[in-house]
Each structure stands twice: as C-alpha cells, then as structure tokens.
Amino acid sequence: MNAFNRLLSTAAIGLAVGLTSVAAVAETPANMLVIANRIDDITTIDPAQSFEFAGSDVSRNIYSKLVNFNPLNLDAGYQPDLAESWTVSEDGRTITFTMREGVKFHSGNPVRAEDAEFSLRRVVILNKTPSFILTQFGFTAENVDKTIVADGNTISITTDKRYATSFVLNCLTAVIGGIVDKELVMANEVDGDLGNSWLATNSAGSGPYRLQGWKPNESVTLVSNPDYYGGAPAMERVIVRHVQESATQRLMLERGDIDVARNLNPEDVAGANKADDIAIDSELRGRLMYISVNQKHEHLAKPEVRQAIKYLVDYEGMQNSFLNGQYTIHQNFLPRTYLGAVDENPFSLNIKKAKELLASAGVGPFEIEVGVREAQERIEIAQSLQNTFAQAGITLNITVGTAKAILGRYRARELDMYVGAWGPDYPDPHTNAGTFAYNPDNSDEAKATGLLAYRNAWDTGGLTEKVAAAVIEGDRDIRAKMYADIQSEFRDIAPFAVLFQKIEQTGRNKVVKNLNLGGAITAVSYWPVTK
C-alpha cells in the first residue's frame, strides 16, 4: 500500500468513525481468545527450526522448556519449568537438571529426561538456523552423545568451557529449548529427518496449549491442554487470524469480532483509543535501530568524529514525529528489560558540539555514502540524518536498496555508513554484546560477517576481552554490572549510535486481562489470560 492510499484510508475511516462510531455488536465467547495479527512470517512450528516472531508466539504456548520465563513476572528472569531444579559442577561446565515428576505430553506420554536429551540433541544434529544458540557452547553432532546426556530423571549438559550459568540458562529459554515428545516425533520421522517435516505443521509438546491447525497466511488455532501441570488455561481456544491491514484490524476490534489487534499503526491506535471498551497496551520489544560508521574510512575512524556523529542525530525530533508511539529513544545495545540493560541516554542533537569535535579532529566538510534498506522508517531516519549532518558540513548520499544489495555491501565492509535494525536472537545480554562489542579478528581474512563490529571494521579497543569475561562470569549481579560498564564505554568509543528501541502497541478489548506479549525477552503468553 502506498502512502497516498494509506492516507486516504486513514482519513476516510477517521472521518466516518468520527461521524458514526462503530458500535461493538459482537462478542467473542468467554472461553476463547481471538487475535488479529500478521502471521505470514511463520515458516515452521518445529522448535528446532522456528526463528520468527509469530512462530515464537506459537511455540512459547505449545512447548514447555527446562527453564522458562514467568509471564506475570518477567523481571524475575528464568524460572524452573520442566526442570524442577539444577546444579552446576565445580568447574562450571556441567549443569545437571532434575526433571519435574508427573508431567505429560499432549499425547499422554510422560515427559522424561530422555525427551529433553532428544530435544536438545536434535537441535544440534538438525543444524537449522537457530541451532547456533546451542552450538555456541561447543555442542556438535559428533559430541552430543557425550555432552547432552540423560540419566534416570536427570539430564546433564556439558559445555566446551566455563560459561556464566545465567548465559546457558537464558539460551535454554529460547524457542530451541522446547522439549518435544520423542516417541511421537520419531513415529513421524521421514528419511532420518528426526521428525523435522512433521513438526513443521504439527505439535508434540507438553505446554498449556496444543496446535490444532496452522493455515499459512490464514490462521493458527490452539486448544488448551487441560492437563497442563501449571493448571488448565482459562482460554480453551486461541485463534490467531492473519489480518494484514491495521485499519481492518481496528474495525474488527471495534466490532467486537476479535479481542486483540496486534498491528495497529499510530493513526489507528489514536482512533481505537477513543472507544470505551478498548485499551491500548504499549510494551517494549527487543528490536533496536542504530547507525554505524565504517572504520576503514579515513575521517570516520577518528574518535572525535565518532563522537560528533552521536550529536548529529535528532533523536527527539524523530521519536516525536514519524516514529511516534512505535519507537522510544534508547542509546545502549542491550534493550531495556535485558539483564545488564541501562537507561542512560546522554546524547541529543547538538550541532555546535559536533562542529567543535569535528574541528578538533581536523576534519573539514566531507561526503559519505549511507546504505539504507528499502523500509519506510529507515529511509525517513536517513533523511533526517541527511539534514542534521549537513548542518555540520557532512554530506550524506543516501543509497536505498534491497536487503541483498545493501546488506551484501555492509557485510563486505564497503558502506561508509549504515542505518540498521537489530533484534536479539535469544534472551541473554551476550546476544547483542557478542555482536556489537565483540570482534576478535578484525582482519579482512577473518570474514566474521555475522558480527556487527566486524562489518564496520572496528577493532573494539579492549571491549572484546570484556565481553568474553562477562560471558563466563558466574555471579548474575556482577555479570549485569559488567554489561553496564561495557555499554558505558561502548557509548563513548564505538562507531555505533544506537538510536531507538521498538515499542509494540496492541489494541485490546478491556475484558481481556493478563495478556503479556513477552517484552523484549520472550514471546506472548496466552495461558494466564482471563476474560
């Protein structure tokens, strides 16, 4: 939809609704939750492979894990789930989990340590995209029979070296930590795929819901598990319907045909907010917007220039205009609500200070190319930067392109500057620290293109070692402090300016209570919901 059409539709709906309000005439059943969401990113339901937002929403409600987040208290961090307790060996490499007794899969099969062993091993053996969350601990297809081992009611995992226990456990709360029913999955194995094809469209979990059906680009239907060990969910059925358009979602919400609208744009949020029976919830998510500059560039490599750039961003102006309600200012690489996250946002638009810094670096007016992927909000950020940078004598030439074109050049360290977005892969601070501030080999030959620091040719000046130290720190509080310190230093010296953190605004019928979208660290939870 182009901007003109969007404007027309918004104006039309705004006008019409202003004149004649859409009265809620329908009501969903009291034991059913109906949600409108964009679910066209779901490619599989298999926890060993699922790595998309809407897929994570489904998975979180189907699969219990060894450890998990309590949706009603996310700040408490990971909590026991299928593992009732755990112990850590003296060398810090082996964690032994004791399984909760009496829990059953949806199939009726008991949940055993053997199932947990199978589930974690298959993630490593299948080696799908999210498998790195486990393989970063040294697990390989060749060694899993020794490193992930069930014994009676316990399962032990042994990492290749000592890591912070909180790091390992946080990673086990990711989608890949879902425990599947070995017996059921293996009964549906085809050509040695460990049930991967079957689990793409079926479920074999022990969580509060089971999958009744997934129709791509249409709907996902979950039915409650009355035998869930945490208690039967109040919502016996959850239907997530794919509704692409914000205006359509709003109409359905106002009509009472759905309980929750997940993708309202700012205009529809403002409109829906006026209805008596609708509440708008704002929740911080993990996605960050940032800019970065290439350290191969003669001028951009100077510390004063890196500093100056952070004063050449109109954070407030963007937040209060085209990003209004969708993003909030955040200048640190750990999203708020993550372990070790900090709130300091010391930079604001200050052309005078930026000019002074540029002058002290001995840099006159110069031109750079900024690469932007063809996404509206990123293009608008680049245009705002073009305006403010020009005021300090830096000419930004904006190159807009597809992901393949722009990302390809960014990975090849060819762009002077990049306007990017980054979402954490798993709910541990290392997910972002390990890419923004970690780059053990900055040579072109290293080809560490997965690391953001590498893509900007940045030798992190000691932060790599600090990140490596933080990831093995056993004490959770000390570890949090280490990340806070790393971010403080990062803000000053890095060729990155983290700009904003994503806010998700959801329209909700006021009868729906306890709906938690998962914040920045996890996905939505349906089981605490009541009406």
Next chain:
Amino acid sequence: MVTMLGLMFVTFVIGRIMPIDPVLAIVGEQASKSTYDAAYAQLGLDRPIIVQFSLYVWDVLHGDFGKSLLTARPVADDIKRVFPATLELASIGVFFGIILGVPLGVVAAVKRGSWIDQIARVIALVGYSMPIFWLGLMGLLVFYGILGWVGGPGRVGIFNVDIVPSVTGMILIDSLLDRNWPIFKDALSHIVLPASLLGYYSLAYISRMTRSFMLEQLSAEYITTARVKGMSESAVIWRHAFMNIRVQLITVIALSYANLLEGSVLTEIIFSWPGIGSYITTALLSADMNAVMGGTVVVGLIFILLNIFSDLLYKLFDPRAK
C-alpha cells in the same frame, strides 16, 4: 507447451537475477558466512543455472513444484488451498461484472449522449480511477463496521473455519454439498462485498468495451437496412448488433476473468482473503522462489486455458471461424 516452457524460463531467470536473496530469507541477516554458504548449497544455487532450470522443469512435469520456504509445505498443496479461494471470488466478481456491465454498455451505446450514457461513463470512470484499497476499506467500514450487513474479513466467520469438509475448496459449493445452510449463509455474507468490489472493476471495463463495440455495430449499414426493413428496435439491438459483438465480448470477458483469477492482491489483503494473489506477492517479497514459480505457472496456465476456451466459443458464435 512451448508457451508454458517460455513462461517458466523467463520466470526462472528473473527469479535468479532479481535483487532478492532467497538464502537470506532462510538464514536471516544475522547468520554467519558458513551458515549462509550451507543454505546456498542446499538450495542448489551453486549449480549452473541451466542445470537448475532443467531440474526444475523435470520436477514440474512430475507435479512437483518444490517446497515453499514460507509455509514448509509442497507448493502444489499450497496452490490447491489458495486457488479455490480466488476462483470462488473471481467467478462471482466477473458474474456481477457481466450481468451489470453488458446491459449497461448496450444501453449506453443505444442512448448515446443521453443522461444514461453519462451515468454509465461516470460509473466506469470511478471504477477505473478510484483506488481499490480505499474503496475496499470504505465498503468494509460502511457495510460491515457501521451497518453490519455483511460479514467481516476472511472467507467465513472465525468460528466457522473448517466446519464443512473441503471437497472443492470453494466454501460456497462445499457448504451446499454438505447442506450446511448456516455456513453457506455466512460464506455468502463474507464474499458479497469483495466480490462486488471486484465485480465493479470488471463492470467498468466490460461496460465501456461493450459500449464501444455496440457503437461500431450500430453505425454499420446492415443496421440501417434492418431498421429500413421495419424491424423493431429491440430486435435490431439484441438480435443483430449484439449478436455481432459476442466474439469481441468473449475476449473482453475472458481477459477480465483472467485478471481476477491472477488474484487481486489489494482486495485479498484488505479482506484477509487467502487467495493466490496474496500468496504470490508474499512469496515474492520473501524470496520464496518455488512458490513464486509455482504460482506463476498456474496463472500462465489459466491464461492459456481461457484462451483455448475463448477460441472454442469463437467457433460456436462465429460461423466464419468454424
């Protein structure tokens, strides 16, 4: 067959040279080079393009369009699911277009310059120029949101999904076969608005073309002769002029129907209608090339079949073509 092969080849080549990366669509932008390379090889992209194409054609000839990256299902199964939704919507849409557009075009031609002709022109002009997105949303707002006369987005109400067994994939027909009247009524209330919208756009095109064809015929000498012979005006219009535009009209209707069968993406998006248009578009934006290729082949096949069908009708209506 040659046309199909040509279509497949062009689509395949475009798919390979377009600046969308199917590997990134799978592994995500955070992936390391080794993960990227492994997925690249797994997709067979490291082979020469002619080998890739040959393998693809071989598979298609065996009914295998490959697996969709987005849905994790065989593309053939996806098409079986989404195409009936579009077929159902497009058929009703073009039906509206024909039963309203043809008489309107004929009357506009016969009453050329009159107020009826002006109204027909305005209707067609609005149909051509009004953004379908806006019109669809306004339709939803008024008839669903405010008046509540029609069902909302989707093919049936949320609680009626998957109630009737799928035989043809077209819910109206399946519910009739199942004699499930509540579902039939619900499906009808959901389809009437998007089908009317599509029908309106067909109507605009069909009525203008009908008017143009009729004007050409009405100015012909044989029409004057018929009138001089004392034939009634209705006989002149319907038995002579109209009979002679049937062949041209078939082409127009076939084209209009084929366009609707391609899937009206915006209509499908606004009404959350899971048809082939939104399927191909979503696949294209996500670099799901198997799905794009499969969808394109099906759309190409529709055009070819409609052309064949038109040719058969030509022979029926035009003795010179026999």
